[in-house]
Amino acid sequence: MKETILLLALTFFMIAIALLLYRVIVGPSMPDRAIALDTIGVNLISAIAIVSIVLSTKAFLEAILILGILAFIGTIAFSKYIERGIIVDRKGDS
């Protein structure tokens, strides 16, 4: 029963990721796609947590931290690129 509920929750997260992929592909502007990609990263974190409960292992818990950090850095880089057109700018250039 518990395992069935966990698999149902995993299915819900996959449905959410599929709906967000529609927004990534169709999305009329670039910030739409960036927001949808950030949300996909956050949903993947939850999916990894559920998978590690179902398999009853603790080996995937580092992947949660790594994915959280990568989603945040990616969103920051996207927003800076959208706002200014560059990502890495050094002092004294331009």
Place this chain on the structure above:
Amino acid sequence: MTVKEILEWVAVLLVLFGSIISVISAFGLIKLPDVYTRSHAATKSSTLAVLACLSGAFIYFWSHDGYVSIRLILGIIFVFITAPVAGHLICRAAYRSRVPLAENSGEDELKAILFDGDIATTTTAQILNEESGDK
């Protein structure tokens, strides 16, 4: 029913709650009209979803194995801190790259300050532009 079993059920129901909230958030991202309302759906409810799910995983490992996972607590704190910051930065970038609002939205007061070159507001606009252009 022992305490351990009750705690496991609480964890499983928390995970299920988080997944339902996540589907609602994805529907919001599909249905809402423009970037700013979509970021409202994306940041708030999906942060709640991932917090419920990770708390469920933490309670499950705590009750089932007696294992207090520091990494899960770190993940919860990290997501809780960074998700609103990322949403704010994306909205700021969207407004400054002139993504239009929805047609039925109300008054846009920031537009006069940032983009229109009135004499009264030119200094503020210049200061803002210089601040953003310096770094």
